[in-house]
Amino acid sequence: AQSVAQPEDQVNVAEGNPLTVKCTYSVSGNPYLFWYVQYPNRGLQFLLKYITGDNLVKGSYGFEAEFNKSQTSFHLKKPSALVSDSALYFCAVRDRRGFQKLVFGTGTRLLVSP
Amino acid sequence: DGGITQSPKYLFRKEGQNVTLSCEQNLNHDAMYWYRQDPGQGLRLIYYSQIVNDFQKGDIAEGYSVSREKKESFPLTVTSAQKNPTAFYLCASRADTYNEQFFGPGTRLTVL
Numbered sequence: 001a002q003s004v005a006q007p008e009d010q011v012n013v014a015e016g017n018p019l020t021v022k023c024t025y026s027v028s029g030n031p032y033l034f035w036y037v038q039y040p041n042r043g044l045q046f047l048l049k050y051i052t053g054d055n056l057v058k059g060s061y062g063f064e065a066e067f068n069k070s071q072t073s074f075h076l077k078k079p080s081a082l083v084s085d086s087a088l089y090f091c092a093v094r095d096r097r098g099f100q101k102l103v104f105g106t107g108t109r110l111l112v113s114p
Numbered sequence: 115d116g117g118i119t120q121s122p123k124y125l126f127r128k129e130g131q132n133v134t135l136s137c138e139q140n141l142n143h144d145a146m147y148w149y150r151q152d153p154g155q156g157l158r159l160i161y162y163s164q165i166v167n168d169f170q171k172g173d174i175a176e177g178y179s180v181s182r183e184k185k186e187s188f189p190l191t192v193t194s195a196q197k198n199p200t201a202f203y204l205c206a207s208r209a210d211t212y213n214e215q216f217f218g219p220g221t222r223l224t225v226l
Contacts, residue, residue: 009154034214043118043204043217044157051212090156101172102147102215104156 002027004093006105013081014113021076021108023091032094033074037087081112117141118218120205125223135190135221137205146188151202163188200225
Protein backbone atom coordinates (compact mmCIF):
# COMPACT_ATOMS: atom_id res chain seq x y z
CA ALA A 1 0.00 0.00 0.00
CA GLN A 2 1.09 3.53 -0.68
CA SER A 3 1.95 5.83 2.20
CA VAL A 4 3.51 9.20 2.83
CA ALA A 5 5.17 10.43 6.00
CA GLN A 6 5.72 14.05 6.90
CA PRO A 7 7.65 13.70 10.15
CA GLU A 8 7.34 17.30 11.27
CA ASP A 9 4.01 18.77 12.29
CA GLN A 10 5.53 22.25 12.19
CA VAL A 11 8.65 23.88 10.83
CA ASN A 12 9.78 27.30 12.04
CA VAL A 13 12.21 29.40 10.06
CA ALA A 14 13.25 33.04 9.99
CA GLU A 15 12.56 35.12 6.90
CA GLY A 16 15.50 35.02 4.51
CA ASN A 17 16.75 31.67 5.76
CA PRO A 18 16.53 28.47 3.73
CA LEU A 19 13.68 26.12 4.49
CA THR A 20 13.16 22.39 4.17
CA VAL A 21 9.93 20.46 4.62
CA LYS A 22 10.52 16.73 4.77
CA CYS A 23 8.61 13.95 3.03
CA THR A 24 9.27 10.24 2.73
CA TYR A 25 7.12 7.80 0.81
CA SER A 26 6.40 4.13 0.30
CA VAL A 27 5.01 2.81 -2.97
CA SER A 28 5.39 -0.20 -5.21
CA GLY A 29 7.47 0.66 -8.19
CA ASN A 30 8.32 4.13 -9.39
CA PRO A 31 6.23 6.92 -7.92
CA TYR A 32 4.66 10.14 -9.04
CA LEU A 33 5.27 12.70 -6.27
CA PHE A 34 3.58 16.01 -5.60
CA TRP A 35 3.72 18.98 -3.26
CA TYR A 36 0.72 21.15 -2.50
CA VAL A 37 0.24 24.21 -0.31
CA GLN A 38 -2.89 25.23 1.56
CA TYR A 39 -3.71 28.64 3.00
CA PRO A 40 -6.36 28.91 5.74
CA ASN A 41 -9.85 27.91 4.63
CA ARG A 42 -8.73 27.47 1.04
CA GLY A 43 -8.26 24.59 -1.34
CA LEU A 44 -4.90 23.07 -2.12
CA GLN A 45 -2.62 24.75 -4.63
CA PHE A 46 -0.20 22.70 -6.70
CA LEU A 47 3.49 23.56 -6.21
CA LEU A 48 5.48 20.94 -8.12
CA LYS A 49 5.68 17.33 -9.18
CA TYR A 50 8.17 14.61 -9.97
CA ILE A 51 7.22 12.25 -12.75
CA THR A 52 10.53 11.23 -14.26
CA GLY A 53 13.86 12.71 -15.28
CA ASP A 54 15.94 15.19 -13.30
CA ASN A 55 15.85 14.51 -9.57
CA LEU A 56 15.72 18.24 -8.77
CA VAL A 57 12.32 19.63 -9.61
CA LYS A 58 11.58 23.35 -9.69
CA GLY A 59 8.10 24.63 -9.04
CA SER A 60 6.01 27.66 -8.24
CA TYR A 61 6.98 30.57 -5.97
CA GLY A 62 10.67 29.62 -5.90
CA PHE A 63 10.13 26.19 -4.36
CA GLU A 64 12.04 23.12 -5.42
CA ALA A 65 12.17 19.49 -4.34
CA GLU A 66 14.72 16.75 -4.61
CA PHE A 67 13.72 13.21 -5.42
CA ASN A 68 15.97 10.66 -3.74
CA LYS A 69 15.09 7.13 -4.73
CA SER A 70 17.50 5.39 -2.38
CA GLN A 71 16.15 7.27 0.63
CA THR A 72 12.56 7.30 -0.72
CA SER A 73 12.37 10.99 0.02
CA PHE A 74 11.03 14.07 -1.72
CA HIS A 75 11.92 17.04 0.49
CA LEU A 76 10.59 20.49 -0.34
CA LYS A 77 13.09 23.33 -0.25
CA LYS A 78 13.39 27.05 -0.77
CA PRO A 79 16.64 29.03 -0.59
CA SER A 80 15.15 32.09 1.10
CA ALA A 81 11.87 31.94 3.03
CA LEU A 82 9.23 34.68 2.96
CA VAL A 83 6.66 35.44 5.64
CA SER A 84 4.02 34.84 2.97
CA ASP A 85 5.23 31.22 2.64
CA SER A 86 3.61 30.49 6.00
CA ALA A 87 0.99 27.85 5.25
CA LEU A 88 0.21 24.13 5.44
CA TYR A 89 2.19 21.94 3.06
CA PHE A 90 1.17 18.50 1.87
CA CYS A 91 3.24 15.86 0.16
CA ALA A 92 1.41 13.25 -1.94
CA VAL A 93 2.36 10.10 -3.80
CA ARG A 94 0.68 8.21 -6.59
CA ASP A 95 1.28 4.71 -7.76
CA ARG A 96 1.74 4.44 -11.53
CA ARG A 97 -0.45 1.38 -11.71
CA GLY A 98 -4.21 1.05 -11.56
CA PHE A 99 -6.24 4.16 -10.97
CA GLN A 100 -3.28 5.97 -9.51
CA LYS A 101 -4.91 7.17 -6.32
CA LEU A 102 -3.21 10.10 -4.62
CA VAL A 103 -2.22 9.44 -1.01
CA PHE A 104 -1.47 12.50 1.10
CA GLY A 105 0.72 13.01 4.11
CA THR A 106 -0.72 14.61 7.23
CA GLY A 107 0.73 17.99 6.39
CA THR A 108 3.45 20.24 7.81
CA ARG A 109 2.73 23.72 9.01
CA LEU A 110 5.42 26.18 7.99
CA LEU A 111 5.79 29.34 10.06
CA VAL A 112 8.13 32.00 8.75
CA SER A 113 8.92 34.71 11.26
CA PRO A 114 9.86 38.27 10.23
CA ASP B 115 -8.52 27.60 -7.40
CA GLY B 116 -8.55 27.52 -11.17
CA GLY B 117 -11.78 26.42 -12.83
CA ILE B 118 -13.32 24.39 -10.02
CA THR B 119 -16.15 25.85 -7.99
CA GLN B 120 -17.66 24.45 -4.82
CA SER B 121 -20.80 25.62 -3.13
CA PRO B 122 -21.75 26.55 -0.58
CA LYS B 123 -18.61 27.77 1.18
CA TYR B 124 -20.16 27.08 4.59
CA LEU B 125 -22.94 24.61 5.32
CA PHE B 126 -24.73 23.82 8.53
CA ARG B 127 -26.67 20.61 8.96
CA LYS B 128 -28.92 19.34 11.64
CA GLU B 129 -28.47 15.77 12.77
CA GLY B 130 -30.50 13.37 10.65
CA GLN B 131 -30.48 15.57 7.56
CA ASN B 132 -28.97 14.78 4.19
CA VAL B 133 -27.05 17.60 2.53
CA THR B 134 -25.54 17.91 -0.95
CA LEU B 135 -22.28 19.67 -1.72
CA SER B 136 -21.82 20.99 -5.22
CA CYS B 137 -18.67 20.67 -7.33
CA GLU B 138 -18.43 22.06 -10.87
CA GLN B 139 -15.40 22.26 -13.18
CA ASN B 140 -14.94 23.96 -16.53
CA LEU B 141 -11.52 22.46 -17.21
CA ASN B 142 -12.83 19.61 -19.37
CA HIS B 143 -11.22 17.13 -17.01
CA ASP B 144 -12.34 13.52 -17.06
CA ALA B 145 -11.43 12.51 -13.51
CA MET B 146 -12.99 14.06 -10.42
CA TYR B 147 -12.50 13.41 -6.71
CA TRP B 148 -13.96 14.16 -3.31
CA TYR B 149 -11.74 14.41 -0.23
CA ARG B 150 -12.43 15.00 3.41
CA GLN B 151 -9.96 17.02 5.49
CA ASP B 152 -9.78 16.79 9.26
CA PRO B 153 -7.15 18.52 11.41
CA GLY B 154 -3.97 16.48 11.67
CA GLN B 155 -5.19 13.76 9.31
CA GLY B 156 -4.41 15.13 5.90
CA LEU B 157 -6.84 14.42 3.08
CA ARG B 158 -8.80 11.21 2.78
CA LEU B 159 -10.47 10.06 -0.42
CA ILE B 160 -14.25 9.63 -0.28
CA TYR B 161 -15.22 8.91 -3.91
CA TYR B 162 -13.71 9.31 -7.33
CA SER B 163 -14.93 9.22 -10.89
CA GLN B 164 -12.90 8.61 -14.03
CA ILE B 165 -15.68 9.21 -16.55
CA VAL B 166 -19.33 10.19 -16.73
CA ASN B 167 -21.76 7.70 -15.20
CA ASP B 168 -18.99 5.85 -13.42
CA PHE B 169 -17.65 6.32 -9.90
CA GLN B 170 -15.80 4.29 -7.30
CA LYS B 171 -15.59 4.27 -3.52
CA GLY B 172 -12.50 5.66 -1.92
CA ASP B 173 -11.14 4.96 1.53
CA ILE B 174 -13.99 6.47 3.58
CA ALA B 175 -17.15 6.17 1.44
CA GLU B 176 -19.53 5.03 4.18
CA GLY B 177 -22.28 7.58 4.77
CA TYR B 178 -21.63 9.40 1.49
CA SER B 179 -23.04 9.14 -2.03
CA VAL B 180 -22.17 10.74 -5.37
CA SER B 181 -23.40 10.99 -8.94
CA ARG B 182 -21.66 11.84 -12.21
CA GLU B 183 -24.33 12.58 -14.78
CA LYS B 184 -22.33 15.32 -16.50
CA LYS B 185 -18.62 15.68 -17.09
CA GLU B 186 -18.57 19.06 -15.39
CA SER B 187 -20.42 18.10 -12.21
CA PHE B 188 -19.71 15.70 -9.33
CA PRO B 189 -22.03 16.42 -6.38
CA LEU B 190 -21.49 14.78 -3.00
CA THR B 191 -24.34 13.92 -0.66
CA VAL B 192 -23.57 13.55 3.02
CA THR B 193 -26.26 11.28 4.40
CA SER B 194 -27.57 10.87 7.92
CA ALA B 195 -25.60 7.61 8.05
CA GLN B 196 -22.36 9.57 8.26
CA LYS B 197 -21.84 9.73 12.00
CA ASN B 198 -19.22 12.47 12.14
CA PRO B 199 -19.66 14.68 9.09
CA THR B 200 -18.20 17.91 10.45
CA ALA B 201 -15.16 18.52 8.25
CA PHE B 202 -13.73 20.48 5.35
CA TYR B 203 -14.66 18.90 2.00
CA LEU B 204 -12.51 19.35 -1.07
CA CYS B 205 -13.33 18.53 -4.66
CA ALA B 206 -10.60 18.02 -7.25
CA SER B 207 -10.21 17.16 -10.91
CA ARG B 208 -7.40 15.86 -13.10
CA ALA B 209 -6.80 16.09 -16.83
CA ASP B 210 -4.90 12.89 -17.56
CA THR B 211 -2.56 10.31 -16.16
CA TYR B 212 0.52 12.48 -15.80
CA ASN B 213 -1.03 15.60 -14.43
CA GLU B 214 -1.65 16.93 -11.00
CA GLN B 215 -5.05 17.32 -9.42
CA PHE B 216 -6.62 20.77 -9.27
CA PHE B 217 -8.61 21.60 -6.16
CA GLY B 218 -11.68 23.67 -5.53
CA PRO B 219 -11.91 26.16 -2.63
CA GLY B 220 -13.71 23.72 -0.33
CA THR B 221 -16.93 23.53 1.67
CA ARG B 222 -16.88 23.58 5.44
CA LEU B 223 -19.70 21.44 6.82
CA THR B 224 -20.76 21.76 10.43
CA VAL B 225 -23.32 19.57 12.14
CA LEU B 226 -25.38 21.41 14.72
